[in-house]
Amino acid sequence: MASKVKVATCSLAGCFGCHMSLLDIDERLLKLLEVVEFDRSPIDDIKELAEHVDVGLIEGGVCNSENVETLREFRAHCKVLVAIGECAITGGLPSMRNGIPLRECLEEAFARGEGAHKGYIPNDTEIPLLLDKVHPAHEVVRMDYSVPGCPPSAEALWYFLTELVAGRDPSLPTRLIRFD
Amino acid sequence: MAKTFFLDGKEIPFQDGQTILDAAMKAGEYVPHLCSSPLLDPHSSCRVCTVLVNGRPFSSCSQPAVAGQQVQSNAPEVRQLRRTIVQMMFTEGNHYCPSCEKSGNCKLQATAYYLGLHDNRFNQMFPKRGMDSSHPDVHLDRDRCILCEICVRASRALDHKGVFGAVGRGIKHELSVNSPSGTLVDSAIAPTDKAVELCPTGALQPKNRGFQVPIGERLYDREPINVVGLRQYEECVHGK
């Protein structure tokens, strides 16, 4: 039996919409699973990356130290990394906070804002620290491909994955390219 | 006998004084462009319409056609140039397509699709040029502006109002408003102005009209910009 292509996924500073869109391939998921095996992913709840992963799908931009570490882990273990969706490719909507000083964001959320309770910025060592700006994935590690969209349609994801797995150029045709 | 030049080997007729872009579009050959409009004098700032004329680069919107010229719009270096320029535009601004009211009707976005762009290549600059939402009917988001100055030219030449102008130099080049407050509210702008209608991005838009057309039914959802562009050009020229 030919070994399957090992695919891992994660959502960094993403809304999981891209993962939902992936699942929107519906019953084609079964066809996919004939050639692909999912490794670490929110879909299957495997928590650790295998030593060698073929494809890493990255949803979401990089907003905090944990995102950095996760993304680096994926880069170290995955042969090919793909930025899925606007957030991973450009920073996306989370990066709309980049024009606002970090202090103001945190004070609004935890000190002054609606429902703020304790009135101080949390400082527990378990909590990842925020970067001063949200960044696209390719500004932190080398990325190999991008699949744009918010989210990319199931069609686009299906096209991309099947072409990539077959060893062909997975660039999307114009009709499947969307930034929203 | 009409004069002709060659565009990627195809013979294109033209009249004296016509630009390469104009002649090409009239002949049904789409050349991508963002800062030009048949209603306005050429500006040659976006540089997306660059072609090679006898091997040398020129912006086709401002270069007069000359008989016998060999013009290349489809050469690999030209296509790569256009991709990089549009990537630069996406990098320079804050183009949040998912939440922008212009999405699906946006020339910048549609041009990126046409060029097959998947990403922006460069590092995002995340500028803070600022919004102007002072006016009840018109919204200006400078971080979506590609500095094509269509609004500047249209407001002057077509609306006869002169609402917009450029200030700053280099990367600090941005739009400014001609009004006592420097904002739109006390300017002469109206949502029906040509300046607002012709903006190729979501920078300058009328308010209260966003998201009325569902995704899938918007202008560039139905047809790509090369088809729409030729049709609009035709309509524009005949409406003139």
Added chain:
Amino acid sequence: MPETTAVAWAEALDRVLARYDKNAESVLQACIDLQEEVHCVPPEAQVAIARALGVTTLRVKGVVSFYSFLSDTWLGEYVVYLSDNITDQMLGNRALAQRLCGRLGVEIGRVRGDGRVSVHLTSCTGLGDQGPAALINGQAVTRLGPERVDQIAQLIEARRPLAHWPGEFFRVVTNIRRSDGVFRKPVPPGEGIKACLGRGAQVTMPHTEELNPEDAGQAPLDRVSEEILKQIQASGLRGRGGAGFKTAIKLDTVRAQKGRERYVLCNADEGEPGTFKDRVLLMEYPDMVFEGMTIAALGVKATEGVIYVRGEYRFMKDHLEGALARRRQLGLLGKDILGSGLDFDVRIHWGAGAYICGMETAMCKSIEGRRGIPRRRWPLPVHQGFRKRPTLINNVETFAALATIGLNGGKWFARYGTEQSSGTKWFSVSGDVDRPGVYEYPHGVSLREVLRDSGARDAQAVMVSGASGTLVAEADFDRALAFEDLAGVGTLMVFGRQRDLFDVAWNFAHFFQHESCGLCTPCRVGTTLLVSILEKFKKGWGTQLDLEDVKLLATTMKLGAHCGLGQTAPNHLVDAITRFPHVFEGRMQTRDFTPAFDLNGALEEARQLAGRTDVAAFVPVH
């Protein structure tokens, strides 16, 4: 700004506006005058200027925001601009800047709390042979050193007027190290014009054996114009501003245009870093420059002449206006010059700190009182230039050479230099040389010879023709300085073996970013992207991928930029990568990729807000 100053600017504004008619073209000059008097052009003044000159306020705001020396906020009583070319940096200008700011208790770019002073860095001010240089309230100050800086700080603290400062501070020398060619014998005022008129007369009176100067005035202007063109054609003169275009073709084209209105513009913007030969020509031979303009005016039958002088040379205002006044008195400018039938006069139009205004069409826009945005390439200025009329635009040195051709004829001129590059060239030499200054050589001289004559100290590289030129290594030192080989404006910046050439790249990349006019995407964005890539190398975090990005940007800017600034801005980087790869290799990581930004630096603010220093508050720097 203090109350007293607010009153002062209103009075100054009245004075300034009294000088100008209601003419949109005067916008820039009015702003420069006001800035000179009160060190700002505040928004209220912009409204008043707009009203007085018949333009929109936005138009005035656009101009004030475009030029480096204009400011809508007050810059203080003393405004100091430190020249920040690479040659200034090599002479330690940054340490001097720190010293001055330290003594004055001021940060670069910010006006001191009491409004006394502001200190800024600015692009090359054209004094590279006597730097480190500065402009203080518009006056050029040369040869800054620790002592001079301390004295300046004291004078500013004591509020001494500049007129009472030691004159030595403001001494600008010409440093003409070698002048052994076409300029060996300067043209006496009017002699060039007379010779041209004489040639014209000879044509109309072919049987005259002796040329009677009094008869010169009888020659119809057409004949004179034709003869001038012939001499310039015979001379082979090519533009001395860098482009090297055949002057005869320009002149002929302007001459052949319809309509009576045509202009002769002299480009004295000289913004190319390391260039100062035009400053020297204007200091030493202003008459020859105006003589050349007048001969050109006779050639094209121009009605008006304008010399566009960069704001950094404002200290020459009296000197230049004096030269023009003298020529008018001698009948060499004004009505019916020397009986030729030509009415022609020259006025000065000042720049205000914008390198792009050295580009022909941008210069025309600037003289029209606008932002210096280059026009689209077609039509050319010779067809539609200043005021959309046929315009002959040439460099200072070109006009000076024209004066010599006027007097001595074209064939004489063509005896110098090479087949394709006739005549001599003025070279501005600075950097690691014992004798910086200007050198006149016939075209075709080898770079090595100039380096030897100027006392180059162990040169590892030479930047030929300024920041937009080419960076050459020792292997190229035997090449010829001529249009067919090492072409350009004749600027040579020499870098000794001890220099880190990365500093050169860093300086020029910032220069182009600062000077980009902002019109076109490839240059506006490209120049900024190039700086951000170099920032990675500065920190030692560059990668091979970053160099690939530099090459991509270079290709994009060369093909896509609207004008020569964007097209040539990446050249020095491409040259450095190709010819001096060690410059970048030493600052590179062996990995193929490094992040675009400092990850731990990006966490610093959050760390401080949370008050955390534990290990998990940092990411590994690998």
